[in-house]
Amino acid sequence: MTVEECHKMAEEKAATTAVLLEETRVFHPPKELAENSNVMQWMKKKGFTSEREMRAWTGQHYIEFWDEMAKTYADWFEPYAQILEWKPPYARWFVGGKCNVAYNAVDRHAKGAKKDKVAYIFVPEPTDQQVRKITYLDLYKAVNKFANGLKSLGVKKGDRVSIYMPMIPETPIAMLACAKIGAIHSVVFSGFSAGGLQSRVLDAEAKVVVTTDGFYRRGKPLPLKPNVDEAVQNAPSVEKVVVVKRAGLDVPMKEGRDIWYHELVANQPDECETEKMDSEDRLFILYTSGTTGKPKGIEHVHGGYCVTPAQTTHWVFDLKDDDVWWCTADVGWITGHSYVVYGPLCLGATSILYEGAPDYPDFGRWFSIIQEHKVSVFYTAPTAIRMFMKAGEQWPQKYDLSSLRLLGSVGEPINPEAWIWYRKYFGSDRCPIMDTWWQTETGCFVVSPLPITPLKPGSPTFPLPGFNTDIYDEDANPVPPGQGGNIVNPTPWPSMLRAFYKDPERYMKEYWQMYWDIRPGVYLAGDKATRDKDGYFFIQGRIDDVLKVAGHRISNAEVESALVSHPAVAEAAVIGKPDEVKGEVIVAFVILREGVKESEDLKKELAKHVRSVLGPVAYPEIVYFVKDVPKTRSGKIMRRVIKAKALGNPVGDISALANPEAVDAIPLIK
Numbered sequence: 258m259t260v261e262e263c264h265k266m267a268e269e270k271a272a273t274t275a276v277l278l279e280e281t282r283v284f285h286p287p288k289e290l291a292e293n294s295n296v297m298q299w300m301k302k303k304g305f306t307s308e309r310e311m312r313a314w315t316g317q318h319y320i321e322f323w324d325e326m327a328k329t330y331a332d333w334f335e336p337y338a339q340i341l342e343w344k345p346p347y348a349r350w351f352v353g354g355k356c357n358v359a360y361n362a363v364d365r366h367a368k369g370a371k372k373d374k375v376a377y378i379f380v381p382e383p384t385d386q387q388v389r390k391i392t393y394l395d396l397y398k399a400v401n402k403f404a405n406g407l408k409s410l411g412v413k414k415g416d417r418v419s420i421y422m423p424m425i426p427e428t429p430i431a432m433l434a435c436a437k438i439g440a441i442h443s444v445v446f447s448g449f450s451a452g453g454l455q456s457r458v459l460d461a462e463a464k465v466v467v468t469t470d471g472f473y474r475r476g477k478p479l480p481l482k483p484n485v486d487e488a489v490q491n492a493p494s495v496e497k498v499v500v501v502k503r504a505g506l507d508v509p510m511k512e513g514r515d516i517w518y519h520e521l522v523a524n525q526p527d528e529c530e531t532e533k534m535d536s537e538d539r540l541f542i543l544y545t546s547g548t549t550g551k552p553k554g555i556e557h558v559h560g561g562y563c564v565t566p567a568q569t570t571h572w573v574f575d576l577k578d579d580d581v582w583w584c585t586a587d588v589g590w591i592t593g594h595s596y597v598v599y600g601p602l603c604l605g606a607t608s609i610l611y612e613g614a615p616d617y618p619d620f621g622r623w624f625s626i627i628q629e630h631k632v633s634v635f636y637t638a639p640t641a642i643r644m645f646m647k648a649g650e651q652w653p654q655k656y657d658l659s660s661l662r663l664l665g666s667v668g669e670p671i672n673p674e675a676w677i678w679y680r681k682y683f684g685s686d687r688c689p690i691m692d693t694w695w696q697t698e699t700g701c702f703v704v705s706p707l708p709i710t711p712l713k714p715g716s717p718t719f720p721l722p723g724f725n726t727d728i729y730d731e732d733a734n735p736v737p738p739g740q741g742g743n744i745v746n747p748t749p750w751p752s753m754l755r756a757f758y759k760d761p762e763r764y765m766k767e768y769w770q771m772y773w774d775i776r777p778g779v780y781l782a783g784d785k786a787t788r789d790k791d792g793y794f795f796i797q798g799r800i801d802d803v804l805k806v807a808g809h810r811i812s813n814a815e816v817e818s819a820l821v822s823h824p825a826v827a828e829a830a831v832i833g834k835p836d837e838v839k840g841e842v843i844v845a846f847v848i849l850r851e852g853v854k855e856s857e858d859l860k861k862e863l864a865k866h867v868r869s870v871l872g873p874v875a876y877p878e879i880v881y882f883v884k885d886v887p888k889t890r891s892g893k894i895m896r897r898v899i900k901a902k903a904l905g906n907p908v909g910d911i912s913a914l915a916n917p918e919a920v921d922a923i924p925l926i927k
């Protein structure tokens with residue numbers, strides 16, 4: 258079948274997942290790759306002859322499985338006394354063990370055979386700037402110097418440090434330095450503006466914020482530090498702001514509070530003792546979007562992070578010693594935490610760290626990096642693939658991509674059309690695609706192929722070893738093939754979230770309440786999915802009001818509250834409109850305050866306002882003025898009904914709404 262035929266076929270298929278379930282194309286991994294894969298070596302050692310049997314056994318014996326993985330992938334200062342203590346909804350793994358993920362990611366390599374191996378190849382955006390190769394020994398020294406610097410500022414074990422930085426080596430260095438001394442990092446994506454940063458700094462009560470003067474985007478140096486100045490104005494916990502000089506911008510430094518990174522580390526020793534952490538000690542907080550406007554601080558721990566990012570990188574992406582790994586995610590999101598920083602470093606791998614956009618100076622940028630640095634395993638998001646599809650296959654065709662052997666996808670469902678294109682033009686119709694389903698909350702891949710799995714386009718295939726991921730109906734029964742239901746994890750795993758920072762009630766309510774009365778301890782992921790007759794998972798999207806815009810997780814409520822913070826706005830409802838490149842774009846329905854005149858300029862102003870409050874990631878592409886929005890009798894905005902009406906789909910029974918007539922006034926969007 259030609260790609261054009263595939264496109265056409267996929268177009269016809271993309272309409273509903275029901276059609277996806279009829280996917281009959283199966284792509285087998287190259288024999289040699291499967292045979293030599295890391296997972297196959299383990300299976301042989303254990304005597305498993307089939308993948309299905311191995312996945313099932315490791316699910317049933319998950320405690321024994323994770324025990325073996327913890328011993329294989331992590332070094333422990335003191336062994337744990339108990340593998341798991343499970344008191345739903347709280348799990349403690351590797352109880353009594355002492356470890357530190359910075360030791361596993363850096364120290365042990367710098368002191369061993371890998372000390373001169375390159376950990377990061379940093380490719381700066383300005384094409385005239387030199388590529389920087391950072392060895393494990395370089396990384397070790399840099400982390401130690403900054404760890405000592407943080408200590409000199411009074412940062413102690415358990416203190417929170419916010420990191421608001423672009424994709425430069427100092428970002429993982431800052432994270433690892435925190436981990437090393439037992440401080441808890443809270444990375445805030447640099448695409449958030451002052452408002453987004455402020456709410457996260459306030460909630461975390463950060464003692465220190467680490468940032469840069471600016472960063473490069475599409476050839477231009479852009480400022481970042483002013484956002485921090487604005488954000489920390491009313492953040493009494495912040496004692497110091499450390500500024501990395503990156504873009505050569507002239508930024509004001511506040512006497513007594515702000516300090517240059519290079520001055521802070523200049524005279525620090527390059528040795529620093531690694532804190533012996535309890536397995537359950539917090540490693541980081543990462544804020545993510547949920548149903549309400551307030552971002553939730555997901556807490557992760559050292560023990561789990563010493564094990565699963567490395568193990569899943571090793572099994573799913575099959576990293577070998579001579580591989581060059583490139584995960585294009587920003588470190589500000591979970592994918593960057595687990596698969597730019599902790600997973601690959603714990604394995605002692607070589608990774609690309611890239612600062613810029615995929616289309617600058619042109620669409621060949623990523624392909625030229627793959628060619629030049631002989632990237633062998635490449636992991637990105639469907640939105641990037643769709644952008645390249647639109648730009649045309651002439652871009653990948655100009656470059657030698659023969660170094661690639663495995664590809665990956667994450668962040669949202671990958672449509673079969675994009676899957677086929679990715680395989681063909683990145684992967685020469687040869688590289689398997691690992692479509693990994695997971696979340697900020699899970700810390701590592703959960704449903705994903707292995708390099709031995711026969712693939713179906715658009716499916717992340719099966720639960721990984723050590724997981725019992727299932728799809729339940731409302732009564733906690735696994736759904737039959739073809740039927741939709743909730744993705745659940747009925748058993749715990751080492752890198753699961755431990756809590757919401759300072760909000761135990763919400764932790765219980767959002768993830769565990771759903772099945773609590775039937776079976777306590779079933780984790781509700783918040784995604785709908787279905788399985789085909791062969792058991793392949795197909796993800797259908799979120800069950801809650803969470804958007805994925807170009808792979809970035811944003812809640813409808815966050816954007817709505819940003820809109821309502823504008824003096825002209827009385828109320829707002831936000832929905833996601835399907836978009837061929839970004840997956841979804843944000844559409845806002847705004848009710849203006851009495852006396853405010855509607856105008857095109859005001860629409861633009863409101864969109865800009867959201868950008869300044871939350872950041873460019875939350876920019877509404879379309880703004881409509883409406884007189885009313887449909888609500889339940891208890892006053893909850895019915896986004897689902899608005900979306901159905903706006904997209905021209907059936908709205909269902911709306912008779913129980915407080916104001917069914919508001920539905921008629923919702924315009925049909927193009």
Ligand code: 6R9
Nearest residue numbers: 667668669670692693694695696697796810
């Ligand atoms: C890793 C990450 C989590 C949500 C998740 C789901 C969606 C992620 C996916 C996918 C379909 C995949 N998602 N990977 N949907 N196929 N391979 O993206 O974490 O930002 O927390 O988002 O993303 O809806 O619930 P996070």
